[in-house]
Amino acid sequence: MATGDLCTVERRGRVHLITLTGAGEHRLNPALISAIRSAVAAARASPGAGALVMAAEGKFFCNGYDLAWARGDPSGRIAAVRAALRGLVADLLALPMPTVAAVTGHAAAAGCGLALAHDTVVMRASRGFLYMGEVDAGIKIIDYFGELLRQKVPDAATRRDLVMKGEKMTAAEAVRRGIVDLAVDGGVDDVVAAAVTIAEGLAARGWDGEIVAEIRKAAWPELWSKVKDYGCDAPSRPRL
Amino acid sequence: MEPNNLCTVERRGRVHLITLTGAGEHRLSPALLSAIRSAVAASAGAGALVLSAEGKFFSNGFDQAWARTAPLHLHSTMDGGFRALVADLLELPMPTVAAVTGHAAAAGCALALAHDSVVMRGSRGFLFMSEVHAGIKIVDFLAELMREKVPDAVNRRDLLLRGDKMSAAEAVRRGIVDKAIDGGVEDVVNAAVAEAEKLAARGWDGEVVAEIRKAVWPKVWDKAKDYGADAPAAARPRL
Numbered sequence: 136m137a138t139g140d141l142c143t144v145e146r147r148g149r150v151h152l153i154t155l156t157g158a159g160e161h162r163l164n165p166a167l168i169s170a171i172r173s174a175v176a177a178a179r180a181s182p183g184a185g186a187l188v189m190a191a192e193g194k195f196f197c198n199g200y201d202l203a204w205a206r207g208d209p210s211g212r213i214a215a216v217r218a219a220l221r222g223l224v225a226d227l228l229a230l231p232m233p234t235v236a237a238v239t240g241h242a243a244a245a246g247c248g249l250a251l252a253h254d255t256v257v258m259r260a261s262r263g264f265l266y267m268g269e270v271d272a273g274i275k276i277i278d279y280f281g282e283l284l285r286q287k288v289p290d291a292a293t294r295r296d297l298v299m300k301g302e303k304m305t306a307a308e309a310v311r312r313g314i315v316d317l318a319v320d321g322g323v324d325d326v327v328a329a330a331v332t333i334a335e336g337l338a339a340r341g342w343d344g345e346i347v348a349e350i351r352k353a354a355w356p357e358l359w360s361k362v363k364d365y366g367c368d369a370p371s372r373p374r375l
Numbered sequence: 376m377e378p379n380n381l382c383t384v385e386r387r388g389r390v391h392l393i394t395l396t397g398a399g400e401h402r403l404s405p406a407l408l409s410a411i412r413s414a415v416a417a418s419a420g421a422g423a424l425v426l427s428a429e430g431k432f433f434s435n436g437f438d439q440a441w442a443r444t445a446p447l448h449l450h451s452t453m454d455g456g457f458r459a460l461v462a463d464l465l466e467l468p469m470p471t472v473a474a475v476t477g478h479a480a481a482a483g484c485a486l487a488l489a490h491d492s493v494v495m496r497g498s499r500g501f502l503f504m505s506e507v508h509a510g511i512k513i514v515d516f517l518a519e520l521m522r523e524k525v526p527d528a529v530n531r532r533d534l535l536l537r538g539d540k541m542s543a544a545e546a547v548r549r550g551i552v553d554k555a556i557d558g559g560v561e562d563v564v565n566a567a568v569a570e571a572e573k574l575a576a577r578g579w580d581g582e583v584v585a586e587i588r589k590a591v592w593p594k595v596w597d598k599a600k601d602y603g604a605d606a607p608a609a610a611r612p613r614l
Binding site for chain 1: 506507508510511512513515518522526527528529531532535536537
């Protein structure tokens with residue numbers, strides 16, 4: 136499966152922009168996660184890269200795990216994709232540059248988690264929800280994912296509404312509740328442009344990337360400890 | 376070095392007021408940390424404690440200049456001294472108020488937040504976790520303190536990861552500081568003392584205050600407790 140069918144990578148000034156391609160739901164399976172991780176690794180290796188933006192084409196940012204694919208082997212595949220996402224979260228936490236999620240469309244379940252794993256989140260105002268659909272779909276939330284939600288949605292009432300009640304949160308609501316930094320009017324390209332502008336501003340600070348990564352791990356240590364053995368720097372990487 | 380070149384101590388009613396003296400940055404060197412700890416220990420019998428400072432700075436953090444010249448094996452005395460001071464504040468049998476009279480950066484910011492209440496000068500001065508700009512890691516103990524006292528994800532991201540300079544008004548808005556006080560250093564100190572006097576007037580059992588405080592901030596207490604004045608001798612690391 137060609138990586139370009141799954142995500143593209145471009146440089147805009149100092150910003151490394153990853154776009155999940157196509158009009159589909161960008162459901163997370165090992166192939167897509169692997170492609171994204173390759174793109175993130177490319178950002179890390181790219182000389183002069185100062186910040187990362189993760190965006191998507193179409194109506195969806197990411198609608199969660201590829202459950203249709205997982206149903207092919209329920210006992211093994213859900214565990215496999217969970218482990219793969221764990222690795223991607225580790226890579227994002229360890230990334231030596233600021234990260235911005237451009238939530239250009241619906242971000243549901245694991246897709247919502249993926250957005251929250253970034254330092255800054257901008258979201259399309261006119262369309263799209265954050266939606267932790269697990270409770271509605273009858274899917275459990277496992278340890279590191281729960282930690283991600285606890286760290287990034289610390290307010291008890293908001294966490295209860297998002298995770299336990301499966302509330303669909305618009306950008307305006309998410310900003311009001313402090314989960315999303317900015318609601319952006321317009322279309323997908325406007326959201327991406329806003330994210331890139333913020334990312335460029337962060338890159339312009341000229342911070343030492345290794346320090347950014349270390350401070351990020353110090354800010355979210357419980358989450359880092361739960362994912363670090365799955366990241367690209369892990370000494371003996373668990374078999375995925 | 377005379378301790379009162381570094382900080383003074385006075386009683387105002389039931390309030391034990393400690394002031395970091397002089398117009399400098401009140402960098403937390405082992406000597407200053409030791410002087411503050413002595414001043415804190417002298418609070419026995421008071422109803423509440425206030426920590427304030429003269430001049431433009433509350434405290435601008437660790438004494439990096441000292442660290443650059445001191446032999447490596449002594450560096451732990453600064454980190455250990457800071458932990459010890461925080462341990463003393465956490466187990467202090469009376470309410471504590473930080474009067475952030477000026478800039479509070481890095482360890483200075485953490486020291487302010489280690490108090491139960493924080494009042495801050497409205498017109499001048501920032502809370503500032505400067506590490507990301509300086510290109511240095513945040514010391515583990517400082518990060519623990521900041522995490523417990525700044526639970527909100529956005530606030531934590533902005534303070535730690537972006538190194539935002541937060542004015543008093545901004546810090547109050549975000550729930551990090553209790554009150555912004557107009558005027559000069561003296562006005563901030565007076566407001567802190569008034570707040571401390573009110574807390575002292577509640578007549579709480581000091582030992583209970585200390586136990587409840589440790590129960591509310593267990594993670595930072597856990598990382599500090601072996602350094603404090605009451606730590607059993609065997610556990611106390613050699614400083």
